[in-house]
Amino acid sequence: MSLAFKKIYTNISHITKATCTLKATGISNEELAMVDGKYAQVVKIMGNKVTLQVFEGTEGIPKNAEVIFSGKAPSLKVGRELAGRFFNAYGIPIDGKHIPDGTEVEIGGPSVNPVRRRQPAEFIATGIAGIDLNNALVTGQKIPFFADSDQPYNQIMAMVALRAQADKIILGGMGLTNDDYLYYRNVFDNAGALTRIISFINTTEDPAVERLLIPDMALTAAEYFAVQEKEKVLVLLTDMTLYCDALSIVSNRMDQIPSRDSMPGSLYSDLARIYEKAAQFPDGGSITIISVTSLSGGDITHSIPDNTGYITEGQLFLRRDTDIGKVIIDPFRSLSRLKQLVIGKQTRGDHAQVMNAAVRLYADAMNARTKMENGFDLTEYDQRTLDFAKEYARLLLAVDVNIQVERMLDTAWELFARYFKKEEIGIKQQWIETYWKEQPENRIETNQELNHEHLGRINISFRNKEVE
Amino acid sequence: MEKGKVKNIISNLVTVETDYSVAQNEICFIRTGQSDLMGGVIKVAGNHAFVQVYESTRGMKAGDEVNFQGHMLETTLGPGLLSKKFDGLQNDLNKMQNLFLQRGEYTDALEHESEWEFSPLAETGQSIQAGDWLGEVPEKNISHKIMVPFKLEGMLIVKSIVDKGLYKITDTVAVLQDFQGTEHIVSMIQKWPVTIPVKIHEEKPRPFQLLHTGIRLIDTMNPLAEGGTGFIPGPFGSGKTVLQHAIAKQAQADIILFAACGERANEIVEIFTEFPKLEDPNTGGLLMDKTIIIANTSNMPVASREASVYTAMTMAEYYRTMGLKVLLLADSTSRWAQALREMSNRLEELPGTDAFPMDLSAIISNFYARAGFVKLHNGKQGSITFLGTVSPAGGNLKEPVTEATKKVARCYYALSQQRADSKRYPAIDPVDSYSKYLEYLEVQRTLGAQLGDTWVDTVIEAKDILLKGRETYEQINILGDDSVPLEYHEKYWKSELIDFVILQQDAFDAIDSYTSLERQRYMLYAVIDVCHTEFNFQLFDEIAPYFKKIIDMFKQMNYIEFQSNAFNQYWKVLEELINQKKAKEHEPGI
Numbered sequence A: 001m002s003l004a005f006k007k008i009y010t011n012i013s014h015i016t017k018a019t020c021t022l023k024a025t026g027i028s029n030e031e032l033a034m035v036d037g038k039y040a041q042v043v044k045i046m047g048n049k050v051t052l053q054v055f056e057g058t059e060g061i062p063k064n065a066e067v068i069f070s071g072k073a074p075s076l077k078v079g080r081e082l083a084g085r086f087f088n089a090y091g092i093p094i095d096g097k098h099i100p101d102g103t104e105v106e107i108g109g110p111s112v113n114p115v116r117r118r119q120p121a122e123f124i125a126t127g128i129a130g131i132d133l134n135n136a137l138v139t140g141q142k143i144p145f146f147a148d149s150d151q152p153y154n155q156i157m158a159m160v161a162l163r164a165q166a167d168k169i170i171l172g173g174m175g176l177t178n179d180d181y182l183y184y185r186n187v188f189d190n191a192g193a194l195t196r197i198i199s200f201i202n203t204t205e206d207p208a209v210e211r212l213l214i215p216d217m218a219l220t221a222a223e224y225f226a227v228q229e230k231e232k233v234l235v236l237l238t239d240m241t242l243y244c245d246a247l248s249i250v251s252n253r254m255d256q257i258p259s260r261d262s263m264p265g266s267l268y269s270d271l272a273r274i275y276e277k278a279a280q281f282p283d284g285g286s287i288t289i290i291s292v293t294s295l296s297g298g299d300i301t302h303s304i305p306d307n308t309g310y311i312t313e314g315q316l317f318l319r320r321d322t323d324i325g326k327v328i329i330d331p332f333r334s335l336s337r338l339k340q341l342v343i344g345k346q347t348r349g350d351h352a353q354v355m356n357a358a359v360r361l362y363a364d365a366m367n368a369r370t371k372m373e374n375g376f377d378l379t380e381y382d383q384r385t386l387d388f389a390k391e392y393a394r395l396l397l398a399v400d401v402n403i404q405v406e407r408m409l410d411t412a413w414e415l416f417a418r419y420f421k422k423e424e425i426g427i428k429q430q431w432i433e434t435y436w437k438e439q440p441e442n443r444i445e446t447n448q449e450l451n452h453e454h455l456g457r458i459n460i461s462f463r464n465k466e467v468e
Numbered sequence B: 001m002e003k004g005k006v007k008n009i010i011s012n013l014v015t016v017e018t019d020y021s022v023a024q025n026e027i028c029f030i031r032t033g034q035s036d037l038m039g040g041v042i043k044v045a046g047n048h049a050f051v052q053v054y055e056s057t058r059g060m061k062a063g064d065e066v067n068f069q070g071h072m073l074e075t076t077l078g079p080g081l082l083s084k085k086f087d088g089l090q091n092d093l094n095k096m097q098n099l100f101l102q103r104g105e106y107t108d109a110l111e112h113e114s115e116w117e118f119s120p121l122a123e124t125g126q127s128i129q130a131g132d133w134l135g136e137v138p139e140k141n142i143s144h145k146i147m148v149p150f151k152l153e154g155m156l157i158v159k160s161i162v163d164k165g166l167y168k169i170t171d172t173v174a175v176l177q178d179f180q181g182t183e184h185i186v187s188m189i190q191k192w193p194v195t196i197p198v199k200i201h202e203e204k205p206r207p208f209q210l211l212h213t214g215i216r217l218i219d220t221m222n223p224l225a226e227g228g229t230g231f232i233p234g235p236f237g238s239g240k241t242v243l244q245h246a247i248a249k250q251a252q253a254d255i256i257l258f259a260a261c262g263e264r265a266n267e268i269v270e271i272f273t274e275f276p277k278l279e280d281p282n283t284g285g286l287l288m289d290k291t292i293i294i295a296n297t298s299n300m301p302v303a304s305r306e307a308s309v310y311t312a313m314t315m316a317e318y319y320r321t322m323g324l325k326v327l328l329l330a331d332s333t334s335r336w337a338q339a340l341r342e343m344s345n346r347l348e349e350l351p352g353t354d355a356f357p358m359d360l361s362a363i364i365s366n367f368y369a370r371a372g373f374v375k376l377h378n379g380k381q382g383s384i385t386f387l388g389t390v391s392p393a394g395g396n397l398k399e400p401v402t403e404a405t406k407k408v409a410r411c412y413y414a415l416s417q418q419r420a421d422s423k424r425y426p427a428i429d430p431v432d433s434y435s436k437y438l439e440y441l442e443v444q445r446t447l448g449a450q451l452g453d454t455w456v457d458t459v460i461e462a463k464d465i466l467l468k469g470r471e472t473y474e475q476i477n478i479l480g481d482d483s484v485p486l487e488y489h490e491k492y493w494k495s496e497l498i499d500f501v502i503l504q505q506d507a508f509d510a511i512d513s514y515t516s517l518e519r520q521r522y523m524l525y526a527v528i529d530v531c532h533t534e535f536n537f538q539l540f541d542e543i544a545p546y547f548k549k550i551i552d553m554f555k556q557m558n559y560i561e562f563q564s565n566a567f568n569q570y571w572k573v574l575e576e577l578i579n580q581k582k583a584k585e586h587e588p589g590i
């Protein structure tokens, strides 16, 4: 953000927890200002009365405090020098280095003309079968992890980011604990990826409302690299629930009528504005957004995950599977809506049918489990589905799996043949003829290609294997 | 004076001070920096006009100049709309050259330079009224009627009309004289305010025939009538958009209007990418040639979301008055309701349930009422079939938009999370969903004529089997597999057979995605025959494997061309399978 301020006033008339109001003329809507040395933005103009939202809060601001208007909306200087740098919510370096040079652009700029977009079409391989097999990601997609706060989502997201082969990774941290911030830094550093990373960080130690600037900052930088430099940019936003909490703080303080779960009525539009920045551009650049929406008690009907789900192109739902004692990508509640653009096209032709068949059989297993829990006898088929489900979770759904898609498909076929008859899997004859494996004795357990590090060791695995 | 000055700015609600006698819903432009931002008056109080601005108001200042336009938000109507991509305010998106949308850039909906081959249909001296056909021009594959402007009142006389030839849309094609003797010059374009229904028809009879969509759960089980209304509520990810896209691709309509209202840009890009490559399965023509897309995606200005559905409806009414079968799809009407909510909150109106405006229900019902089948003054018929999606918060159907829509829409296609989770697509709940049209006698009559006298009864029987299947499934779950009579298992599996073969349909398979009516008829009767069969099972655990085999065969058939060799082959195998297990009591000699 530029510090070239112009108009100066010292006549604040009203101060609330979050805002100051004063008489001023020629002020434009959404203009950036400094109030008593704190960043603020114009949120309301009533004739010659201007109301400013002070990001840090108004503690200690006196009525005669100096108010300096900048004459423009919040902005960021974009250029190649952003690469490898760490910034706060205002775009000011926090890594002790110089302010990078570049072209100043307003953040939160206009949207892409839909007719100028391209259809996303490039498969992003992550090695995680719960993603690649069941919920394949595509460049230009926007998708959140839905996870309870005790799930290792930051670890998984870092892992996905490093494997995704993006030209730039832009981290937007909102209410990140200092530990998690340092975790990201270390993981990226250890992977030798720091030069590809740009971070905009608001930690739990910073004022909550400042978070509201993070996504726009991160995405403005992303647009520069994707549009000007034609790069493949991956934007990580964590944790969007904390972003929404900041929205509700602001709307509450401004006396707006809350809608569900004390969120502002505009929550859908507010989130859409951010997520819709994900795009495949005509010249090859792209912005892919992977975010985290933390849940409370797995409740996806809460206003935040609910509105998010209506905007994003699917969601990746993390759950601890007690059968195998590992975190899995839940095949029922997860979804990638762009998967059909790449599966069976950039992956093997049987992909879609194998994926659906496995999930269907897994659903049968869950029904069998309910039956069992209700104290009923299981049929022989029920028993087989349960056995299948366990192996399916262990070999494919667990987040610590790291294999190629081809291997995922082969694994699924081996499991089908081991537990089922051909007519029980409901797959087109054509694929059965090609891929059905008649010898289920060929045990998969012994297959050394499969890679199951425990999640706790992900750090190590980055050092050993993940460095590209 | 038609000018005013900006006084207050709260987000996109701007209060304008003016002495001019502004009209409710009047359009104005606000000069902000180098751009003129469009807005619409939504409330007037004394010399204050409350304007909702259709753009971001960043940079706007108190004192900025406002120019009122003297008319409401209007849609431009004329030849050349087909296959175009508009935003919610009917700007032609293709004419905007930049990668990013520029604030304050407005583009013409039609081409002023193109020439159209006009053939007169009316004669000099003829008495004529609004909506009557003066002539026609070929537009893509349809005959686009040039009509008496909808705004002209009463009976008029054709003073003159041009000969057949090439004309530009602004050229005069006719001169009409009204009952007061005033002459009106008519060209090929006219304008109409989007929020006012076009009511130009002799009568609006009840819908009486099916609008074929190729989707079995709709056509067979819950038919949508031509000129009818329906809605698709469902939690996120349950398949609303995929279903609407499938309907858009396959429905037997002359014109498809797709209003993407506050939804994802990538979904609209999918239409842009796919439709030009696809053929209309009914006519073989290019799909894009009969399609108009109104894209007001979720990141585009909120205020024009509302406008987008009205803009689409107005174009639909225009084409209906040409005697065409129009299908209007809106995804999602909830986003439009949310836009209304945002504005109503900013106006500090008394909120209704979930902070939606009090008159939400009336707004929705007035909008749905614009659909319908009409008989025109010239005896021809036209129709608008309207199908909207609803995105209920938290997937809970007890919310204002779903409830208000349920009161007016006649088809209810409720998508179920559970079915979507188990990949039973399309996830339309077969028990909760309904089509009121199935109860219309006139619909039953046309269905009978098309598909046979027993058709409607068979459909009702299939629904019955599904319902019983669900009940027995619950019983089995409560009592346990071996504590219920064998027939429970059989009943349950017969309902699964209908579910897997008729209800479930792969929207991404070239063959399965579209089922002709003839094929739907064949499959329903084939499946019902199996349901009528009495089987000879000894143990409950032979039932599931047996039905799975049958289901598998039928499903393979669904993936194969109708009545091809392979299709008939499967059918033979199926017949054998069924005969093996048939209860033998009718066999002679025993």
Ligand SMILES: Nc1ncnc2c1ncn2[C@@H]1O[C@H](COP(=O)(O)OP(=O)(O)OP(=O)(O)O)[C@@H](O)[C@H]1O
Residues within 6 Å of the ligand: A309, A310, A311, A335, A336, A337, A338, B234, B235, B236, B237, B238, B239, B240, B241, B242, B243, B263, B391, B425, B426, B427, B505, B506, B507, B508
């Ligand atoms: N008929 C179908 N066949 C196969 N897959 C389907 C079908 N319908 C939906 N899906 C799957 O479900 C996903 C979500 O569907 P869709 O985008 O239509 O949901 P939606 O109800 O419109 O969600 P939202 O309210 O968030 O827009 C699709 O991307 C696809 O993977």
Ligand SMILES: [Mg+2]
Residues within 6 Å of the ligand: B240, B241, B242, B263, B331
């Ligand atoms: Mg949708």
